[in-house]
Amino acid sequence: MTSSTTTGSAAGAGRDEGRAEDLAVSVRGLKKSYGALEAVRGIDLDIATGEVFALLGPNGAGKTTTVEILEGHRQRDGGEVSVLGHDPRRGELAFKQRIGIVLQSTGVEPYLTVAEVVDLYRGYYPSPRDIDEVIEVVGLKDKRDERVLKLSGGQQRRLDVAIGLAGDPELLFLDEPTTGFDPSARRHAWEMIKNLQALGKTVFLTTHYMDEAQYLADRVAIIAAGAIVAIGPPATLAGREQAATRIAFHFPAGAPAIPEELRGAPEEARAGDTMAAPAAPNDTVELRTTDPTRALHKLTSWALDNNVELGSLSVTRSSLEDVYLELTGGDEVEGVS
Amino acid sequence: MSSAALALRQIKFENRAFWRNPASAFFTFAFPLMFLVIFNLLFGNEEITLGPGQSTSASTFFVPAIAAFSVITACYTNIAISVSLSRDGGVLKRVRGTPLPAWAYMAGRIGHSTIIAILLVAIVAIAGVLFYGVDIPTNTMPAFLITLAVGAASFCALGLAITSVIPNGEASPAIVNASVLPLLFISDIFIRLDDAPAWLENVAKIFPIWHYSQAMQAAFNPFETGSGFRFGYLAVVGAWGLFGLLAATRFFSWEPRR
Numbered sequence: 116m117t118s119s120t121t122t123g124s125a126a127g128a129g130r131d132e133g134r135a136e137d138l139a140v141s142v143r144g145l146k147k148s149y150g151a152l153e154a155v156r157g158i159d160l161d162i163a164t165g166e167v168f169a170l171l172g173p174n175g176a177g178k179t180t181t182v183e184i185l186e187g188h189r190q191r192d193g194g195e196v197s198v199l200g201h202d203p204r205r206g207e208l209a210f211k212q213r214i215g216i217v218l219q220s221t222g223v224e225p226y227l228t229v230a231e232v233v234d235l236y237r238g239y240y241p242s243p244r245d246i247d248e249v250i251e252v253v254g255l256k257d258k259r260d261e262r263v264l265k266l267s268g269g270q271q272r273r274l275d276v277a278i279g280l281a282g283d284p285e286l287l288f289l290d291e292p293t294t295g296f297d298p299s300a301r302r303h304a305w306e307m308i309k310n311l312q313a314l315g316k317t318v319f320l321t322t323h324y325m326d327e328a329q330y331l332a333d334r335v336a337i338i339a340a341g342a343i344v345a346i347g348p349p350a351t352l353a354g355r356e357q358a359a360t361r362i363a364f365h366f367p368a369g370a371p372a373i374p375e376e377l378r379g380a381p382e383e384a385r386a387g388d389t390m391a392a393p394a395a396p397n398d399t400v401e402l403r404t405t406d407p408t409r410a411l412h413k414l415t416s417w418a419l420d421n422n423v424e425l426g427s428l429s430v431t432r433s434s435l436e437d438v439y440l441e442l443t444g445g446d447e448v449e450g451v452s
Numbered sequence: 453m454s455s456a457a458l459a460l461r462q463i464k465f466e467n468r469a470f471w472r473n474p475a476s477a478f479f480t481f482a483f484p485l486m487f488l489v490i491f492n493l494l495f496g497n498e499e500i501t502l503g504p505g506q507s508t509s510a511s512t513f514f515v516p517a518i519a520a521f522s523v524i525t526a527c528y529t530n531i532a533i534s535v536s537l538s539r540d541g542g543v544l545k546r547v548r549g550t551p552l553p554a555w556a557y558m559a560g561r562i563g564h565s566t567i568i569a570i571l572l573v574a575i576v577a578i579a580g581v582l583f584y585g586v587d588i589p590t591n592t593m594p595a596f597l598i599t600l601a602v603g604a605a606s607f608c609a610l611g612l613a614i615t616s617v618i619p620n621g622e623a624s625p626a627i628v629n630a631s632v633l634p635l636l637f638i639s640d641i642f643i644r645l646d647d648a649p650a651w652l653e654n655v656a657k658i659f660p661i662w663h664y665s666q667a668m669q670a671a672f673n674p675f676e677t678g679s680g681f682r683f684g685y686l687a688v689v690g691a692w693g694l695f696g697l698l699a700a701t702r703f704f705s706w707e708p709r710r
Contacts, residue, residue, distance in 0.1 A: 186549060188707075208551050216549040222541030226472035227465065235465050239552040262472070278546070 138197075139164045139286050139317040140185060145194035147180050154180045156341040157194070162334075164285075167308070167318040169332035171325065171439065177341040178321040179219060182290050185319065186216050199286055212240055215284030217275045219291050225264035229255055229274055232263060233281050240282030252310055253277040254303060269300035276307065286317045293327060305330055325439055337442050344442045352438055360407040362414065365426035366400045399427075455556065462552075462560020463567070470564065480530070484522040484572055485579060488514060491642065492584055500644065506675040511584035515577060516596075516672035517641050520665050522572035523603045524632060527565045531611030532618065532628045535561065540621035540708050548706040562608040569604045589672060592680025596671035602686050603664050606693025610660070613696040616703035635661045640669070660692035 140162040147155040155177045162168045172178050183189040184196065187203035187210065196203060201210035223232050230246055237243035250259055253273040258266060266274060272292065279287055292308070293301045301324075308331050311318055322328055328335045329349045336346040345352055404410040407430060418425050471477055491514050498510045538544050547557050580586035589596070614631060618624045636642055638652055639662035645653060656662040667685035670676060 188545065188549065208553075211549065211551040214549075216546070218542060218545060218549070220542050221546040222538070222543045223546070224465070224469045224543070226469045231465070231468070236550060238461060239550045241551075282550070 137164050138162065139166070139199060140168075140319065141195075141197040142185070143195040145181065145184065145196060146192045147177075147184060147189065148192055154341055155184075155191075158338070158341075158343055160336065160343070160346075162317065162319060164317055165315055166333045167312050167320065167331055169320045169322055169328040169335045170338055171322055171328045171335050172338035173323055176338045178323075178338055179290055181338070182288055182319060182321050186214065186288050187211070188216075188218075212282065213285050215279035215282060215287040217279040217287070217289045217292060219294070221275060223263050223271075223274065223278070226262055228260050228262055229266070229277070230259050232274065233277050236278045237281035242283055243281055244283040246281075249277045249280050252280060252314075253307055269296055269303075272296070272300075273304070273307065276304075280311070284316070286319065287311060289318060289320045291321055291323070293322070293324065301327070337439055339442060345438065360404055361431045362402040362404065362407065362411060362429070363399055363431075364414075364428040367423050367426065371421055371423075455553075458552070458556040459559035459563060462556055463563040466560050466564035467567065470568070480526070480568060481572065481575060484518050484525065484576055487521065487642070488518045488576055488579055491518070495643075496584065508674065509585075511580065512586050512672075512674060513644065513669070515580035515584070515586050516668040517665060518576050519573045519600070519672070520603065520661075520668040521636060521641050522576055523569045523600060524607050524636070524661065524664075526569035526572055527562075527604050527607035528611040528614075529628050529632060530568070531561060531565050531608055532614045533621075533624045535612060535615045536618045536624035537621040539615065539705065542708065544706040545708070558612065561612075562605070565608055565611075566601075566604045570600070573600060587674050589674055589676065589680070592671045592673070592676050595680030595682075596668070598681070599664075599667045599671045599686060602690055602693070603668070606660060606664075606689050606696065609693045609696035609700060611696075612700040612704060616699065616705060619709050632661070635659050638662070640665045660689045663688040 138161055140160060142158055142160040145155055145158040145160075146153075158177075158181060160168075170178050170181060180189065184191045185198050185203055187206050190204060199210065199213050201207055201213075203210060224235075227235065229250060233246050233249055237246065237249070247256075247259070250256055253276050255270060255273055255277065258270060263271065263274065276289070276292065279289070289308070293304045296304060305327070308318065308320070312331075318331075320328075320331060332349055334347060335349050335352055336343050337352070338344070402410060402414070411430065414425070417423075492511055495510045496514070499507050500510050500513055501507045535544070544557075548554070577586075577588060581588060614628065615624075618627050635656065638645060638648065638656040639659070641661065645656070653662075663685040667682045667689065670682045670685075671680040673680065
């Protein structure tokens with residue numbers, strides 16, 4: 116199965132075959148255009164079996180195009196794609212039997228019940244999961260015999276996931292599974308996806324929520340304007356762990372000036388690695404440092420010595436959102452998503 | 453699961469979903485009966501001449517005509533509109549991502565529509581017998597059933613084919629009705645075109661509805677002495693069906709078109 120999909124030199128083919136064993140998804144130089152618009156411009160990805168992988172990016176960055184090419188819904192213009200050892204372009208039965216797809220927006224028969232819909236879809240797979248087990252995993256046990264049209268938006272989305280799971284897939288695609296959810300529904304969905312991870316499924320997730328990627332994914336790739344701009348575990352993405360830590364507090368009224376030595380850590384200083392002098396009392400003061408322990412010690416010593424209360428004192432690492440906004444330029448590309 | 457079992461399973465689920473929407477089910481059945489009643493009220497007592505020395509009440513004409521109309525509604529109109537809506541709703545795209553073969557899904561839609569068509573025809577025929585004194589012909593029954601089947605298959609195929617030119621679900625009733633209603637008026641379904649200009653009849657003869665109407669009339673004609681088969685008409689209907697099948701195979705879209 117794997118040998119038929121690998122091409123190239125003998126050495127290259129051997130390496131690919133070795134990889135394909137534990138790789139659920141392997142993509143090289145993936146390209147797709149819609150007319151003049153280059154939606155995806157040369158993406159490389161490797162996703163290990165059992166990994167939860169998140170493709171994070173703004174609307175129109177090429178997330179859905181990428182995931183739909185991997186699912187077999189769209190044809191690529193160029194590049195190599197191997198999903199579970201299959202080329203999704205061929206739409207083979209054996210391929211479709213091993214994946215589960217949760218698209219961004221899909222409908223089901225509104226007059227069937229939750230259990231009937233799951234039953235209908237599980238019938239298409241050679242070794243499906245138990246109906247009630249699937250319904251339980253997505254948390255729709257109470258709605259088992261409810262007709263689909265009576266479900267809320269969030270419940271319908273969970274039914275989408277139930278349908279995606281019904282065939283007991285090795286690899287599940289989730290295209291923006293929580294878009295439009297309220298915070299509590301999102302939490303529920305996250306727990307559900309965590310459950311999938313525990314089942315040993317490989318999950319390919321697209322999202323434009325940073326917290327979602329951070330909470331769920333083993334690895335995150337940030338996509339912007341059709342290209343991967345960063346890839347890695349959420350904790351260390353794009354050198355996050357080495358990035359400056361942010362110390363913030365409200366500058367109290369009537370406090371003496373902050374000592375000069377705190378205003379910057381000249382050695383190892385990054386751009387913005389200084390503290391702006393507050394223009395007025397009660398302004399938020401931000402200090403960025405790569406040496407937070409020392410800086411915090413100096414700051415609090417100064418505050419105690421001068422009997423100053425540091426209101427709303429906080430210490431935060433560079434967030435995934437900071438990384439994301441920096442890498443994606445914070446701009447949204449309208450058009451194909 | 454075998455191919456036949458897959459298709460039967462699809463029909464079963466389509467059927468179950470259909471009956472869960474009683475309003476839709478009721479009007480699907482009421483609609484042709486309504487036409488049967490209205491046309492009989494308006495023209496039922498008129499004598500129509502089917503051939504030399506063969507005159508009968510117009511009711512005898514209306515039963516096969518409304519039966520033909522029922523098949524066209526249940527197969528062509530219903531499939532074209534419901535498939536367009538399913539496509540817009542993403543149902544088709546979802547199915548496309550599963551291992552269910554495309555033909556099995558289509559077999560489910562077609563099989564369900566054909567069952568509805570057969571039920572409609574039976575109801576129309578029974579209503580004709582009970583209320584309008586129409587005789588059910590026995591010697592042409594095989595011809596009637598086969599004509600019914602050829603029509604159902606062909607109009608289902610055409611219903612699938614036209615979805616490829618329907619841009620979205622909301623537009624589907626308008627487009628489908630525009631494609632079928634004028635033909636129903638000029639194809640001896642709602643009214644007999646005895647005095648129509650020749651060119652109008654020639655236009656009607658291009659399309660399958662006129663031929664289907666003639667074949668159904670012949671197979672339901674109480675004066676028919678032969679088998680009731682009209683192979684010429686059936687061939688035209690079947691050819692249109694084949695054209696529909698090829699067009700659907702070539703141009704059918706599983707994804708919303710907007």
